[in-house]
Amino acid sequence: MEKKDAAVGKHAIPNQTLEIEGPQLFGHPRGLMTLFFTEMWERFSYYGMRALLILFMTAPLVNGGLGFDDVTSGAIYGLYTMGVYLFALPGGWFADRLFGLKKAVWYGGIIITIGHFTMALPGLLHLFGDQSMPKGELTGLDLYSFFAGLVLIVVGTGLLKPNISSIVGQLYPEGSSKRDAGFSIFYMGINLGAFIAPIACSTMAVYDWHLGFGLAGLGMLLGLVQYRVTGHHLDGVGEPPNAVTAEEIGQKKILARWATGLTGVAAFIVLLFFLGVFTVDAPRVAAASNNIILLVALLYFGYLVLFGGLSVVDRKKVGVIAILFVFTALFWSGFEQAGSSLNLFAERFTDRTAFGWEIPTGYFQSVNSLFIIVFAPLFGSLWVLLGRRNLEPSSPLKFALGLFCLAIGFLIMYFAAKVAASGQLAAPTWLVLTYLFHTFGELSLSPVGLSLTTKLAPKKYAGQLMGMWFLSIAMGNLIAGRIAGVAGGGSAEALQDMPSQYLLIVWVTAGAGLLLFFLSFPIRKLMGEVK
Template sequence: MSLEKPVGTIFGHPKGLFLLFGTEMWERFSYYGMRAILVLYLVALTESGGMGWSNSDALSLYGTYTFLVYVTPLFGGWLADNVLGQRKSIIIGGLLMAAGQFTLGVPHEYIISNEMTFFYTGLALLIIGNGMFKPNISTMVGDLYKEGDHRRDGAFTIFYMGINLGAAIAPLIVGTIAEKFEWQYGFIAAGIGMLMSIILQVSLGNKYLGDIGIEPAVKQSNTKGQAKKESLTKIEFDRIKVIFIMSAFTIIFWAGFEQGGGLMNLFASEYTDRWIMNFEVPASWFQSVSAIFIVILAPSVASCWIKMDHKEPTSPVKFALALIFLAIGFLFMIGATMQQGGDITVKTSMMWLIMAYLFHTLGELCLSPIGLSMVTKLAPLRLASVMMGIWFFFTGMANYVAGYVGSFIGESTESANNAMVIFAGIAITATLSAVIIYLLSDRLVYWMHGAEGVHQPQKHEGSIIAQQGMSTERI
């Protein structure tokens, strides 16, 4: 059976891409709005509506939460592939996440039962919902394109701009509401963003996505004459090896990058001079900096890859570049701690943070959209969302490591020195990892069996992109 594919393009891409762009943008508004205020809410004094936690405890909880957010896509991907289909999984996940945000948004004075039970219930709903939503929205982007379609990497860069447009707006709106009015109002604003995402998908999905994501992937494979328990082919096995190896290297990148929502968030709040004339910039606004840079720089980076043509770096080389950019970013954070001179009462320039976020953003553009595209190129159809879930599982491990490492900042006068050690350690680790993956790059490309375009594409029964064609007729 051939699935019906929607026709028609905008800017040379299927219209469904822009629906997924909007759906993901509002979901990321919800996630990054909550992410921007979570640690600040936890460490805020109880008399100001916060939880009154220590820095270490807040960063530890942040790491555990973000770890689980990225682990549950593994199970959500399996459910979508085997039972629900991607579209239904996205709707269920979105509803659960909205419920989680609104649970966190209940003011303390209205909570009759144990306050911590209520708080953890909200987090649990967000974690489970994200697991249902995250791997499936990304996989559907890949499903819009057939094997060998040169637009695929560009599509993921456009899609990634949607992610970061939501991430850029969220801290400015949610953070301002939370810090200037009441923390709970911030969570409610994030919940409203999640509802917008669901409304878009429910109202426009059938029109612009056709049958994409309705049938579970395993059912599609069986319809095409494949047994559900069919063994992996040699090509499939090699390609899955690449997904696992490159996912492992992302742990280093994301463990450093995610300091942005934890340790660097606290650094902005406690150790950064945020005054511009008579206005104090809310600490949560710095969570928008990286996303704003992505929206500005993503078109240029995507255009750069296209102009390089056959000289374009392979995915492993781009990953190595990402790690180098991460290391450079942390050199600026080392500069910030050096400006403090070991005195935590000294407030550092905002430019240190801004420059760090700039280079972290360049690294993200070399890794994240490329990685999402890579998974859809290499994963067997019957394991499509599961493989995407595994990609996010490694990101979850990185988030846990990020929270654990950041918690060593401590509470004492030694915190400035501790911060320098953390920043330097991440920079050194990222540089060494970049060298290793660069040395492995040729072997990894060989195992991709043409998916990078280095060899002629080899259509085989296992690949998502080999099995899901798409009409690209312009109307």
Template sequence: MEVSNQKIADKHPQGVPYLFLTEMWERLSYYGMRALLILYLVSELHFSDEDAAQVYAVYTALVYLTPILGGYLADRYLGYKAAIYLGSSLMLLGHLSLAFPELPFFYLGLGLLIFGNGFFKPNMSTVFGKLYRNKPELRDSGFTIFYMGINLGGLIGPIICGSLGEGKNWHYGFGAAGIGMAIGMIVFYFGSRKLPASLWERTAFVENIQSGEASLQPVDTHIKERIALIGILSFFSIFFWMAFEQVGSSMNLFALRHTDRNLLGVEVPASFFQSINPLFILIFGPIVAYLWSKLAERGKNPDPILKFVMSLFLLGFGFLVMVFASWEVASGLKAGVLFLFAAYFWNTMSELFLSPVGLSFVSKTAPSRYAGMLMGIWFLSTAAGHYLAGYLFGWAGKFSDLSHFFLFFVGTSWGAAALLFGLWFFLRKWLWKLN
């Protein structure tokens, strides 16, 4: 009987599949649209690289900035379910707006997607984290599974939307993203009805019932340390995202302009290469999740700071590969696809060591009455990284040799890794208090 109970205890919460599938369909729509965005701007609207970079930078930054507002409103007023429904509806309208060819509909669609994502993204992550309140030991592996849902959508989206957008009509691709969002809303409607009502309660409301005026209690030193740890890791995640998000801009155009994409006499659409990263996530995600679980059983699971250090170190290797690929281009040749596969491999391993770990850490460490807002802070750092990624992409054309552009990200990644590792010796005592 003890073995049977232990097996039951080791299982993930029953709500995981519903939230997994909802996130998968929403990410299918997002990554399908993102795979087309920079290509549409430069190929169809004939934006210069610099102007396209500004649109891309502002859009991807605001997509991750609005979660601060969405998380706060969900915490204090809307509740998580209402916020997720509101965000889904706005994003659906945004994708459908992009399906119209007129430029005003294009900008309207981007705006709706920005605000919709602000309500959807932080609250889905917060609700998923709440599933593990009674199973904290499974939280890291649980968020890696959740992350696989994100990347399953990221794998399918560019293939579907890219085939239609690049191959048929750009607006067919944007419309297909809207259909994916609609399916996600249907999945969430039926799945959310099977989850406990307590999962959707506003954090502030629950605390006031349990502890009176909880929001008026002073913030003690331990809470300040927890908030500071979230802030520090959020800051260093900026270095990750400003490099990693070259995937949608400079690396996307590198695939379009400088990569030999012929396969058996057929030219593969550039947008398809956006699916390499999520494909690797699906392959290696379970392995990394298993690794964390096994290391946790032996008491050797690296703490989140060390995982971030390893992530930034691996990220540098990915851009070192792009330096080598740029040397091929400088010699007058087109780079082979293996360069992009190798770069995406290292970037994927880096992502698995940081992004799901960061989501898990914030949901676990944030004081409950600030949960949604601090998840928004995590996405604020992501917004900063995405803006810098787009802004820096605009400078790529100013380099006579692309290898110098990609070498910059090798330096920032390894430099940030070294600095964070140095800080770890001072911060690890705060981490010990969390256990």
């Protein structure tokens, strides 16, 4: 989802002609291309591995997978994708206060690369080392390398993802009319990486799952090399904050000690897990994490409204953000099933044969990015055209439209599931149409949510409320993984229940969209848009 957040809804600031200093390429800072390719390769690594993740976990041992059941696999998938967004919060915080944005991107990329190669380790050892390694049975190396790789990717992405976007913004002077165009170019690189990666990594996974993970790591490695070679084009942007006074230097040292200590504690806990001192029940952890995120959100918004020292106007705006937090989490809980339950549907119940060749399942994960590349400019133009005629929907209505599109996508999946439950393979057209409507929903909601959060957030809480936006996405990803555990059709009973599961999602998302439609007028009053 984050790969398209700034692809639409960006309009140039009128009457601004601030000049960009330093070397340029096609009117933009040369550093933009450095960040373009770094992010492209990072997204290549992320979406390439994500296309394989739940398929690898649920694949039988004899097929080189982990042989986990759907519930466990869905919970691990949800916890992983949740962690990617949660760790963006401390990742941005440490970069701002300790080592700077530029180094955060570098360190994050290194950790991501190590994570992917760690996941690829069993396959690489078998391919290039001991050919007698056991096949069809789960070894300690399989499990340790898999979980260690996931942890490293989460930590690395938390460092890289929020900070590279911040550097893009800092390349341009405040108020520059080219900033929005620069972000559009940057996000096109994201979508390009997300489109190519599932095809490339899934092709390698046909031969060995771990080769697919390894290719994802190779992509991140290429991004790191490019970042190091062309990093001088950033012209000092993203350097560490300067500590001038003795007090500032002391505070920075204290932060560094805390960061080192927390990292050490976390590493020790992970080590204890790998040593078998304790075990983790992924479904229970996922359920508990869901409750914790919801509780944190309730407490934070309650504190802000009651004790945040806000004016009446700002309290109303925070209330709007809190309302949209719920609808945002609901949207992503459906949309992010692309990599979980819908991925399993493509694997198990879709006719993927074309001209005598079986299309790798992961190829379907590129469909959404392709639609984004095609339709994002059209949606941007549509909003501009409607705006000129005073017909552009309000932000809450765009949210509602996103939920309706999501519901239509799952209604299509309801009929596809009916075909699968009858014992036949569904045509791939069902999935493609589902991804099409989900893309329409994303383009209606995602950019609007980001923009609205920055617009409504009181200045002194702007960073924290942007963090709450990411928290809502994290919660949605976690729920999506948990849904996949019951909607994946991994057993005969689950297959028969699949149509009703999808229909339930249709009713929930359509009902939420209808509720938001009726709430749009009072929400606009809270926002101060109508009297």
